[in-house]
Amino acid sequence: MEQLIRLLNENARLSNAQLAVMLNKTEDEVANMILEAERQGVIRGYHVLVDQEKLGTPQVTALIELQVTPKRDRGFEVVADAVMQYAEVESVYLMSGSYDLLAVVTGADFKDIAFFVARKLATLDGVKSTATHFILSRYKDRGVVMNEEETVDRRSPIL
């Protein structure tokens, strides 16, 4: 299973036939492994890794730190539930350390996100304070090095 996940992580579009060859299994076995992983929620989905700049629809991403007053019985969940309802929010994490929740937010530009934080997040009941960190450059994203210069293979052909 570990190898299967690793291969799909590298390229989720590998066909079952290709995976079967690499994993030394039958196509049916691979299909079942994937189905089972999906059923159990081990595999939660498949994503496209997009270079937004090349797509021509520039996008800004920010990491928003939220300090939250925990609610009786449900702790941070109430606020987390509210935060993750917004389409602008890509991910929400409960964090250890000096703040409580981390939200990854995308928008068309800096102003877009600033408005979203000021109007939607900061005003949520239970949110004490926010800190917004904009991503300026992506060097590596989900294991993929984004700068093509860095991925050039400098090995020479050797016999």
Add this chain to the structure above:
Amino acid sequence: MIDYDRILSKKAVRLRPSGIRKFFDIANSMEGVISLGVGEPDFKTPWQVRAAGIKNLERGETWYSANAGLAELREEISRYLHRRFRLSYDAKDEIMVTVGGSEAIDLTVRALVEPGDEVLIVEPSFVAYAPIVSLMDGVPVAIPTRAENDFRLTAEELRAHITPRTKLLVFPFPNNPTGAVMRREHLEEIAAVLRDTDIIVLSDEIYGELTYGAPHVSLASIEGMQERTVLVNGFSKAYAMTGWRLGYAAGPKPLLRQMLKIHQYAVMCAPTTSQYAAIEALKNCDADIRKMQQEYDMRRRFVVFSFNKMGLPCFEPQGAFYVFPSIASTGLTSQEFCEQLLYHKKVAVVPGDAFGESGEGYIRVSYSYSINHLMEALRLIEEFLQELDRR
């Protein structure tokens, strides 16, 4: 003006230039070529090994080592050879550290070969053996291996090539470029031929960690073989350390003594920083080797399957990181196939005849690349074949 042609060593000038150089110079000058030509791992040297090298540089312990290599490294090599291959070599005088496996090959030939001595070279194989033999005025004698024998050396073929002048057998398994391996039973047959002779074997086991299906068996571990074998190995392929230039030879004392003398005059010692890094590799990297080996194995199955599917019959390699599909069905020579593939699809593979005449009709494809890279290259090769059919 100096007429260099007049003063250069005839022996050097006569050495066949690597025919493949020209081909790759063209490939390198083209934009966007997808190469399957490398002969080294695509993994980085494990981090803790690099860290050990950095630590050595930070401490500034960058002086020469003992000629034979750091005593601690030789101890670790001795332990490794025992742990992996059940071999017993005395770290003191039966192991020496060299500048890559290449230097160990060079030293073995130089310490043994007299003018006119015949050196048997199993082919197809790594390109350096015959030129080194020629530099010693030895006579390289190729023993071709065949696909129908799984590119193994058979006892009959070996016997048929032995003459009273045979001094050395170059025995390169797991094999570059075919990926062939010799299992214990095959080694026993070879040993039976050699045991009553004075022929020394240069057993180049640089790909010894990269076998699939069953662990590598060293020729030196077969009864009666240790006293007639120089075992060459190194860190390049197993630990992804090609640029560190570090290898070693293990063999009989009297032979090593001569090799060490030549080594001492030629290069003094192997790079010290690399030696410190290699100690870390041998001590703490067995798991890293296994992980890389598993990754290669996955790619190997995929590449073999893909070639067979597209109609280029491919022997299933059991070692190294190359496949060696036959391109005979295309009607092209190896060189023609590779040139046309490069021009039409910008994919670079190595013509099989670069590894000896018996490699004609084959191409060498390295799978030391990411799955995504391999998929793209294989797709283009398949397209190329379909267009060939239509022409």
